[in-house]
Structure formats: C-alpha cells, structure tokens
Amino acid sequence: MTTQPSIRPDAVDHLNRAQAADDLAAVREQWGDLLAAIGRAPRAEWPPRECREWEQPPAAEDAPAVGRLPLILREHPAPLNLTALDAATTTERELFELCDVVAAAVQRPVRYIATDKHGRGRYQPDPTDRADPARWNYTSPTDPGSRAYGLHWAAVWLEGRALGEQAGELFAPVRPLLADEMASTARRARARVERALGRDGQPTAxxxxxxxxxGPLTAHTRSGDPAAATVVCGTGSSCTAPVLLNGRGRREWAGAELVGLFVALEAARKQ
Ligand SMILES: [Zn+2]
Structure with a gap:
C-alpha cells in the first residue's frame, strides 16, 4: 500500500476528526430519545415529551435502553413511528459497518500464542488479546461480536478512533481519507436522527x-437542543396572548413562558 499524499493542511484534518467525534456524540446522546420515539405515533406534538418536566416522569418502558439496541430494534413490539424506526435501523447499520471498516484498517489482529510453553506445537489466538475490551470484534454467524453492545458503544469506539485515542499498540492512526469517510457518515447519522426527532431546526406546525x-402555532427548535424550543402564533399583534411580540410582530413563547402556553392549550382542549 502506498502512503497517501498529504494534500491538505493538518488543521482541516484535525477539525474534520473533531467534528466527526462531535456528531457521533450527538447521535448516541439522542439515541434513547429515538428509541422511545419508535413506540409513539408521530404527530405535531408540542411540547416534545422530553421538555415536559412539569408532567409526570416518563414510564419505565420509555427509559432509554442504551446497550440493548439490536433486540429493541428488531423485536420492537409496536413500532408506531416508522420514520424513527427507519432512522434507527439505518443509523445502527451504517455505524456498525463503519466500525468494521475502521477496525479492518487500524486495529491490530489478534496475536497468536503457542499452545505449549516451550513455543513448540500449535498456535492459537491469544484469548487475553482477543478479549481486550478496547477491541472492535467482528460479527460472525455464531457471534454478534461488538455489535451486541449496541450503537452507543459503537459510537464511543468510533469517537476514540477519530480522535486518535491510544490503547497500547492496538490501533494505528486513522488516515485522512478514512477520517473523511467517518466524518461524512457521522454527519449523515446525526442529521437523520435529528430529523426523525424533529430537532433539525425545521419549524413544525x-x-x-x-x-x-x-391562529396557527408553529414550533421552532434548534439543532440538538430540544430545550431551546420557541412557539410562534401566526396571527400578529391582534393576538391577545400575554407574551411579547417578536421581531416580526408575532406573539412568541420561549423558556418558562412555554409552561403558560402548555397550560392554556390543555385548558382549551378540555372546554
Ligand atoms: Zn394567537
């Protein structure tokens, strides 16, 4: 194999790797929300469930199930939100496959040791080396390998490789071309997860x-930050809502004001 020419400034490569790690962290931090969303019907629900701290805490079955992912995805009893299910299965598959590719490129194969202490006879894979928890283990027909630990672990492992974290001499550095691939897969995964959760900054009617x-209400969120939601009434200054007008002359609720809007919406529904 020839050495890749260094055609880009190091700084660009460094930023690329940092962005990949950032996007991977965003994916795994929102993963529990995405799994929970699979079991709920999609609708223009406001506020997002995770913002309603003044309501009852979520039931146990809504708790993020980090680490048990393959089971949940493939045997979900009632996927109500197919967009969320599709986002989760696609993201899981892409990150697992990326782990396989990165491990093939940078991870030292399992060492072989002699079966007798004099170094004669047969050689076998070193079970200690093979069980190194820093390793990415491939899947086989009889063993799911590291995929059994779920997407969260895969993302953490990829972040470590993107940032060049060492684990003895187990990993060689990720080359720029592969770092590019990691960055684009991570960016796509984050965008897909945030789109499925309605956190991609697109307004929701x-x-x-x-x-x-x-008047019509529209919710706006900021990418990756469900707590930064605002809701805008489309009517204008003739709306009597007890909140200030925004820069476009519309009533706008933000922060603690959203509690008041939620209470008013609930009261209106019960009338
Ligand atoms: Zn209004």
Whole structure:
C-alpha cells in the first residue's frame, strides 16, 4: 500500500476528526430519545415529551435502553413511528459497518500464542488479546461480536478512533481519507436522527390552534437542543396572548413562558 499524499493542511484534518467525534456524540446522546420515539405515533406534538418536566416522569418502558439496541430494534413490539424506526435501523447499520471498516484498517489482529510453553506445537489466538475490551470484534454467524453492545458503544469506539485515542499498540492512526469517510457518515447519522426527532431546526406546525386567537402555532427548535424550543402564533399583534411580540410582530413563547402556553392549550382542549 502506498502512503497517501498529504494534500491538505493538518488543521482541516484535525477539525474534520473533531467534528466527526462531535456528531457521533450527538447521535448516541439522542439515541434513547429515538428509541422511545419508535413506540409513539408521530404527530405535531408540542411540547416534545422530553421538555415536559412539569408532567409526570416518563414510564419505565420509555427509559432509554442504551446497550440493548439490536433486540429493541428488531423485536420492537409496536413500532408506531416508522420514520424513527427507519432512522434507527439505518443509523445502527451504517455505524456498525463503519466500525468494521475502521477496525479492518487500524486495529491490530489478534496475536497468536503457542499452545505449549516451550513455543513448540500449535498456535492459537491469544484469548487475553482477543478479549481486550478496547477491541472492535467482528460479527460472525455464531457471534454478534461488538455489535451486541449496541450503537452507543459503537459510537464511543468510533469517537476514540477519530480522535486518535491510544490503547497500547492496538490501533494505528486513522488516515485522512478514512477520517473523511467517518466524518461524512457521522454527519449523515446525526442529521437523520435529528430529523426523525424533529430537532433539525425545521419549524413544525402544531396540530392545535393558539388558545388566545385560534391562529396557527408553529414550533421552532434548534439543532440538538430540544430545550431551546420557541412557539410562534401566526396571527400578529391582534393576538391577545400575554407574551411579547417578536421581531416580526408575532406573539412568541420561549423558556418558562412555554409552561403558560402548555397550560392554556390543555385548558382549551378540555372546554
Ligand atoms: Zn394567537
């Protein structure tokens, strides 16, 4: 194999790797939410469940199931949100496959040791080396390998490789071309997960009207930050909602004001 020419400044490569690790962390941090979303019907629900700290805590079956992913994805009893299910299965498959590719490129194969202490006779894979928890183990017909630990572990492992974390001499550095592939897969995965969760910054038209003027309500979120949601009434200054007008002359709820809007929406629904 020839050495890849160094055609880009180191700084670009460094940023690329940092961005890959950042995107992978965002994927695994939102993974529990995505799994929970699979079991809920998609609709323009506001506020997002995870923002309603003034409601009851989520039931146990909604708790993030980090680490048990393959089971949950393939045997989900009632996938109600097919967009979330598709995002989860696609993301899981892509990150697992990326782990296989990266491990093939940078991970030292399992050492062989002699079966007798004098170095004669047969050689076998060193069980200690093979069981090194820093390793990515491939899947086989009889063994799911590291995939058994789920997407969360795969993402953590990839982050370590992207950032060049050492584990003895187990890993060679990831070359720039492979770092590019890791960065683009991670970026795609994060975008897919955030789109499925409605956190990609795209406004969402709510399915209930403004409780003050019956105007259309639109929720806006910031990427990766469900707590930064705002809701805007489309009517304008004639809306009597007790919040200030935004820069476009619309009533806008943000932060603690959202609690008031939620209470008003609930009251309107019960009338
Ligand atoms: Zn209004």
């Amino acid at each position: 709510l399915d209930r009207p403004c409780p003050y003027c019956r």
